[in-house]
Amino acid sequence: MNYTIGEVANLLDTNASTIRYYDKEGLLPTVERDRGGARKFNEEDISFLRLIQCLKASGMPIKDIKQFVDWTLDGDETIAQRQQMFHNQKQRVEEEMARLQQTLDMVNYKCWFYDTAAELGSTDISCVDMPEDILEARDRSGIYEVINKEQ
Amino acid sequence: MNYTIGEVANLLDTNASTIRYYDKEGLLPTVERDRGGARKFNEEDISFLRLIQCLKASGMPIKDIKQFVDWTLDGDETIAQRQQMFHNQKQRVEEEMARLQQTLDMVNYKCWFYDTAAELGSTDISCVDMPEDILEARDRSGIYEVINKEQ
């Protein structure tokens, strides 16, 4: 089964220009054309676009994805490079998850802070006891000082 | 205690230009100047810069952080807006964590794939049984089709 660029864009919740841009950057070397010159996407192309979206979500820049594409085109000689690439990426994603958890701790603390301030009608909440879990979230977040005073 | 912009940049592992840029964008309305016009940062300013870094890490754009700063300057009238803002941000961070977990599943699958391919010296690993946990990670990642064939 083949798909047009518009169908693929719909399917992957993106738009045709973005897919053309990826193609121009060399990320889609296997996409074929019909007689009229229009791109023809098969299941494999769509699957690969999903992978690209995933790699992008993991913070990988386009030029690194391009490198990966080039390696896959080079075949089995480049298995080691691709293996290394994914192990590096795994570490990056794990670091990002840890950072995001810290950020969530901060946001949770701030949610409690403003929930409390909203009840009191004031950001001076120094009279209120901070629940244990909120205190822990705040400390984990790396946001310690001041903060109870303003913001 | 006061700090110069260079000291603050060091402390927060960023650089002076970035801090000046935040100031220019209105993110640091409380930073004072010395007689010569140089910025003078106190503990509170530094704490607020940490908060900015955290909000940025949560994916909040500068102009939204600016909005938050403006609200804090408006005082207790805007508690509800700030409360809403942090609750929205909490949802965004939670969504991002879920997306990142999916991405990690994909990367874990790919790590297994290339570890196996490296052992075999070939990306045709169809003869190899996929461990249960890897299969689950692959399925959670949303990357199903093809993939065992190439890449």
Added chain:
DNA sequence: TGCAAACCTAGAGTGAACTTTAAGTCGAAA
């Protein structure tokens, strides 16, 4: 007094990832 280091501003430049525009082609329906 002279010099270097660190600060200042305004404004230009950068890089990433799109996104839009202009001008054109293709294939099917009326």
Added chain:
DNA sequence: TTTCGACTTAAAGTTCACTCTAGGTTTGCA
């Protein structure tokens, strides 16, 4: 046959968050 929508390209434009440059001041030490 013409008209419409979806495709094509090259190239310019946009947005974001810096980052750098040029030219100038301030501060502290020898």
